[in-house]
Amino acid sequence: MVAVTESLLLLVVVVATALAFDFTNGFHDTGNAMATTIATRALKPKQAVLLSASLNLVGAFLSLTVAATIAKGIVDANVVTLGVVLAGLAGGILWNLLTWLLGLPSSSSHALIGGVVGAVLAAAGTSGVLWGGLLAKVLLPALIAPVVAIIVGAIGTRLVTHLTRNVKQEDNDRMFRWGQIGSASLVSLAHGTNDAQKSMGIILLALIAGGAVPADSGVPFWVILSCALAMAIGTYLGGWRVIRTLGKGLVELESRQGMAAETSSAAVILLSSHFGYSLSTTHVATGSILGSGVGMKGASVRWSVAGRMFVAWLITVPAAATVGALAYGLGAVIGGEAGSYVVFGVLIALSAAIWVASRRKPVDHNNVNEEWAPGEGDAPAGTDETVATVDTVDTVDTVEAVDAIRAVDAEESPERAAVGVAGHEQGGDR
Template identity: 60%
Template structure:
């Protein structure tokens, strides 16, 4: 590490800041349904998720290799200042969407930032277009659909299997299953998202001549990225947890178990293949799928529409912020300084704006009246094609949601 220059050091610190924001931005992926159903208390849930994110960071380096060796051509002449600008774009977009409570993709913010900064500073020839399509864009389209369909089918199967069981015992069992599946999602998140920061740091070390062109992330890079994302996870992105846990659909324990299991399987399979997919999109797709899978379930399509719009904007928005930052950063030390100062000021402004209406573990399960709209034609159409069976557990859940009427006889 003795050859690390001041600029590379700044890039490493900025990458770890992004990793930290990734942690609290994506805590909802693993724990939103577990918190919303009461399977775990909010602080306990985020603590468990943080530990498993840290463990997951040490399991694989396939996604890190995609970032450090796949997206950007190593012989393109990319400099650490460009990587710094890309990270700035990703961090600012992460914080803006967190402020709005939108579960956008931290992964795509990072990809958009790196690509935008690289194109602005070096040119589009420095980008591996085939890798962008195969490793980023196609998984972004396919993974949420696969996870959503899997969650819908798993939810229907879950209710069918337990249709004659006693409601209390089944609900208790599924709450235990939720805790286990939430842990699996947290572990999977560590294997995918923590590696993206490892890949960025490794790319910076390669571009600065500290590591060879084909080097894998050193152990200290893996450890620091794992710790940063774990700390961010423990802080808890309560605004996004509220949106995913209560804003998309009303989740019962059986649905939460089905959604989380579907998400974990999708993420782990993608990590093994080196696909840098969005864990946020996968988990959001699963939650919508489980809403469609329960008879009478409601998917709030206005919230879902806002989320999908944020997904579509993430790559270009982060890319534009990063491109502007790169054009300044490549001017020299003064340009890097201007970008750093402006970024700190923007982060402070976003933080103070968030304090006007704080969301934390005490009010994360509150739902605003505007979030109670009907599921609409799509839900009805899906259930008309394959109506899920009515089970004893569903009837008990329905009756428990409606206060019993008390009849008083006249004296």
């Protein structure tokens, strides 16, 4: 595996990167549990992310069956070195941040697997990847998960809305609000348990590889604590862009649908891991929300927004793999530990660039529930549909377009625009 001569500093870099991935994981996946709760106003946005963050924190401590493996059955375990892990994490983090910028929910675990696959390809060639495993465990489930969730969510919504069709709307909202909070909490708890363990596993693997702990070591307490905290902080800061797309972009939701969708998500996620056929939380949650639109009479589903998501899911693995391969290549060209530090530095620089790009039109707890504009989501979320390119980082047009929107906003609602501008300057996308 990894030579023991590698220094403590390299180990620190890998652990820090794993925690950063853990953070983006929480950040990116808040919407899976809480988007419907926020969209139906069952909870205020800040309350929802606080509840979700707390449950993620609890979930991370709840069950500790951590295995020191990464992408097991998908890549050859013998070629996974610290350099591969670092490059894989870089791929996962950058794909998470990019999809967040575009407001697209995409699977964090698929992003990580993609990053590792790319790094392995660069390190060991095509023989290092177990292609059958990749197809059976990652690519096909990405297509199957939403279909299963759409079916379950649609049936649940149909039954619920039929049974309560004569109940007054206010009674429905009042009672289903609690069902919604309960089911969304379950999704948060399951996420904390499941996903924090992945980061713990990566850090444990790095510690073993670096010789810091013996090979049969359990997970040190500081690893559990730091992973739990990184994910909880990420969840609390809330990927508002993704929340907005899930809660407002796909279907106009009411409490009954939200409750049916989250229960469907919790059931399918828990059952799939019980039967040993793990499905991604993100794919299941998105499918359930779509199902709650399919099952609701008179509701319309924005399939164009859903279509963009499906495309993003299909390219998650190749895209993250490309980043992972480039990161590994960069590290290898420079060579040795210095290469790893350069990869780490480039990762920080690119992450900062994506964050800066997101400032152009922030989405935060103030505007997360605003009406979904026609055509929104056809262009990168957070920019106007007049900006057709993905590369918004240095596009002057974007600034002008956003300023134009602000000007219109200001005429319609001075207060809201003022909040938006303040958020823009103070980093309100938190």
